[in-house]
Amino acid sequence: MKTFNNLFFVVTMFFVTSVAFSQGTITGTVVDADSGPLPGASVVVKGTTNGTSTDFNGKFSLNVNSASGKLEISYVGYDTKTVSFQVNGTKDLGTITLTSNNSLDEVVIVGSGIIDLAEDRKTPIAATTIKKREIQERAVGNVELPEIIKFTPSVFVSRQTGFGDGRLLVRGFDDTNTAVLLNGQPINAQEDGRVFWSNWAGMADIANAVQVQRGLGASKLAISSVGGTVNIVMKAAEKKKGGSIRFLTGNDSYFKGTAEYNTGVNEKGWAFSVLIDHWQAHRKWARGTFGQGQNYFFAAGYKPNDRHSFNFLITGAPQYHGNKWSQNVQTTLDDPKFNQHWGFTEGLSGGQYRNNIDSERRNFYHKPVMNINWDWTISEKSELSTVLYASWGRGGGTGPRGSRIRTDDGQLDYFAIEQSNAAIGNGGFDNATSGYIRRASMNNHAWYGIVSNFNHEVNENFSFNVGTDLRYYVGDHFRQVANLYGLTAWQEDGQSYTTEYNPDPWAALFNFADEGDRLDYDYSETITYQGLFAQGEYATDKFSAFFQGAISNQSYQREGRFAGDLGKSDKLSKVGYNLKAGLGYEFAKDHKIYFNTGYYSRQPYLDNVFTNIRRSNEFVQPEVDNEEITGFEAGYQFEVDGVFRAVFNFYHTDWDNRVLLSGGTLISGGVETNINIFDRGVRQVHRGVELELDARPTDWLDLRGFVSAGSWEFKGTSNRQIYNDDTNVLISSIEGVNRDGVKITTAPQFTAGLTAKARIIKGLSIDANAKHYGNHYTNDRDFDGTPQTRNFPTLDSFELVDFGLTYNFTIGDNKLTFRGNVFNVFDKRGIQDTDVFGSFPITGRTFNTSLRYNF
Structure with a gap:
């Protein structure tokens, strides 16, 4: 009888331990809707240190020790997503889509101390950021760079009929009174403050991001910023081959x-x-x-x-x-x-x-x-x-x-x-x-x-x-x-x-x-x-x-x-x-x-x-x-x-x-x-x-x-x-x-x-x-x-x-x-x-x- 009791206790403890520490396995694929799989994305059970990363194809597999809970899925430059799960064995969550956010941390390779971005200051300002993917989608070819920020409050882009002849105005102030900075370098003409967008026709191909700051903005320079500041973040030597x-x-x-x-x-x-x-x-x-x-x-x-x-x-x-x-x-x-x-x-x-x-x-x-x-x-x-x-x-x-x-x-x-x-x-x-x-x-x-x-x-x-x-x-x-x-x-x-x-x-x-x-x-x-x-x-x-x-x-x-x-x-x-x-x-x-x-x-x-x-x-x-x-x-x-x-x-x-x-x-x-x-x-x-x-x-x-x-x-x-x-x-x-x-x-x-x-x-x-x-x-x-x-x-x-x-x-x-x-x-x-x-x-x-x- 004593032997039976001991065996029953061992089996019971094994069963409880198995349930407590290995409820099941969760799988899934993390993607960007436009660019596809996101390798290296972080997948963590919320409130714990139990986590993993996605492989080259965006796939992950994670053992969890509870029957239900939430996963926090994050990737640099994307909003963190929380996904609920219930599992008993193996659970496939399918495709999980992350959405790109407005953070510029991942695109500023050098010169981050010079480029005055809204993210660098805790006190808010009125700002809108457009990142590389959207620039390459919309500011291409026969469309100039200012076009990508026209769907922004108080911004008017006059699409003049010649290549590069458009005008950018912020809160009613034209480009002579809106500071435009290229990697922190002012590019408004020194004599009259004008910006000739035809001179910068290639910016759409080499810009990692554009941020328009309306009003006082985050710039520390004594620049001609009455209506606002436009920061163009140019690409540097890329880290990825x-x-x-x-x-x-x-x-x-x-x-x-x-x-x-x-x-x-x-x-x-x-x-x-x-x-x-x-x-x-x-x-x-x-x-x-x-x-x-x-x-x-x-x-x-x-x-x-x-x-x-x-x-x-x-x-x-x-x-x-x-x-x-x-x-x-x-x-x-x-x-x-x-x-x-x-x-x-x-x-x-x-x-x-x-x-x-x-x-x-x-x-x-x-x-x-x-x-x-x-x-x-x-x-x-x-x-x-x-x-x-x-x-x-x-x-x-x-x-x-x-x-x-x-x-x-x-x-x-x-x-x-x-x-x-x-x-x-x-x-x-x-x-x-x-x-x-x-x-x-x-x-x-x-x-x-x-x-x-x-x-x-x-x-x-x-x-x-x-x-x-x-x-x-x-x-x-x-x-x-x-x-x-x-x-x-x-x-x-x-x-x-x-x-x-x-x-x-x-x-x-x-x-x-x-x-x-x-x-x-x-x-x-x-x-x-x-x-x-x-x-x-x-x-x-x-x-x-x-x-x-x-x-x-x-x-x-x-x-x-x-x-x-x-x-x-x-x-x-x-x-x-x-x-x-x-x-x-x-x-x-x-x-x-x-x-x-x-x-x-x-x-x-x-x-x-x-x-x-x-x-x-x-x-x-x-x-x-x-x-x-x-x-x-x-x-x-x-x-x-x-x-x-x-x-x-x-x-x-x-x-x-x-x-x-x-x-x-x-x-x-x-x-x-x-x-x-x-x-x-x-x-x-x-x-x-x-x-x-x-x-x-x-x-x-x-x-x-x-x-x-x-x-x-x-x-x-x-x-x-x-x-x-x-x-x-x-x-x-x-x-x-x-x-x-x-x-x-x-x-x-x-x-x-x-x-x-x-x-x-x-x-x-x-x-x-x-x-x-x-x-x-x-x-x-x-x-x-x-x-x-x-x-x-x-x-x-x-x-x-x-x-x-x-x-x-x-x-x-x-x-x-x-x-x-x-x-x-x-x-x-x-x-x-x-x-x-x-x-x-x-x-x-x-x-x-x-x-x-x-x-």
Whole structure:
């Protein structure tokens, strides 16, 4: 009996132990809906240390010691997913799909201390992040990089009809007042703050992420950030070995081919990456908007040990394309594709050319960019990040000089122009009453800089960083002859010009006019900048607070070489600064509120400092003062475990003492005079609200909606000075111009949008994006010296819908991805925008398709 009892006890304990410690085995496959299996994903029983990782095919097998519970499945760059299980034996959970999140930790390989991202600060800001996969899906080929952030509150992207001619506006502020940073390097033009997206045509292929920060943002630099900051995170030398080949086609004979390869990190810590591509099209959508270009990228990374990391890269995107400017409203409405600047250039048929096209308005540019990043981990609490950068721009834009001859349908008649020029011979005219040539306005520059940031964690709650931002810029501006069209020479201002300079981005690198062969104007600008910045942040689990400060000195100097050999101007220096502070508080689980405020004293742009930037060394009198920007914003964030997120923002930006620079023609007594107009002491106030909603109701559906409503208008009075563009003489001065209540005309003041992405079956997903634009006021284009003192009509509201489809399938261990996009699905027509260059139509329906092979 005793033996039986002992045996019963042993068997019972074995059975209990088996039940307690080996209830069963759970299997499954972890995938990304678009890219397939996720090897190395973590699978852990919630509340325990019992876990495993997925294999190369995303599969896992895990023994569990309870009959029910929850698994936490995580992967870098994806939202953690919790899955319930009940098991008795073996349980297959099937395919578990993870969703990519907005974290940038996995894409910032080097320079993370320089790139000011929202993730790096605990106190919230209004920010939206687009990662590499979405960039490669949507910002491809005949779509520029700004297009990927257009489905964002208070963001307007004007899709101009030429390649790279689009404009980006945030909260009503254009790109001259929205800072754009490339790996922490400012790329807004030093003279006027503009961003020429055609110069960065290759960014979509080499960007790991783009983050748009609306309002005060997270940047520590003393940059020109009034509307917001756009951070473009460029790829570095990749850690993973592999490459890809992609072919893309689109409407109007668009074609693009791209190839890239990454060596991965070798045993000595070196990694290399290279990318090249070529694209071309006979037009983007409107007539005469042809284009062609290339993109090249090379990066070398070196990590000798755990404390130091280096990365060198050089990239450039030489391109040329035809522009579409100066169409009036009625012409745009009658024929949105009409373009007055182009014509056929060869192939005689019936006394006219009928083959090949060119445009008197051609943009051509090549801007190689090089930088070296160094990340130094000094200790567990201290690190230093530094980037040394340089860029060299060569190229410009062409335009007419002389008398055009057109065909009956409004195109340039190049055959008739050449016949007329041949009859003239050597020219011999100063007033351009006969004959015709194409000139090129050149902008050649060299830009060097260094940004360095030291970060130190004092303790688990407090950290600070300090840094420096140094820049040196020299820009040469002049005009040269691009095409004589049969003339032996062009004579102007007593000088004869006989040499043609090809308006091509590769030729422009080294072949441009010497000083003695430049016409109309020739001058240089030198801008130096020295800045210091600092930030401190205190954060606990519930509360966070930060303070930022920056001070900078900027100097301007001009050298005139054309009008009487003006020589160098005096050097003018301006000191600017900014102060920012903010608070964040999580008053309940997943409920957070924040408040940020800031003040900028911003130096004026160089173009606003001189009375005539092309022909005069004289400073505007009285001297132009700093602009003053005061902003504050408040917000509320709510999130439920990656299933639902709501963000509400309120903002108020008061921009005072700004200068508006414009030009035009003054008609008096039947005489036309070209003029420069300085509006000084202008004040405008931008305020509004933004609501963002994100929802993932199921594993296969992502939804996002937003509404933004603004009230942007001028306040108070301002003064106006009008100068003769040729003689630099002050024509008139108007004081006390009342602009109070006049609406800002830069962008739609009301937008609303909805985006959806659905994963249909394994590897197949579709997405759709819709956006409504309203309350967009037209621009003042009278150009008669009369200030804008009244409200103008609004443009008709409109809606745009885009559609996309992605299908991934495998070939052995490699992946093939098909992507198709249709933009403006319903072919909406009308006017989307007006500015000093004319009215711009809503670009009609366009499309592209691509096939990418990853290996």
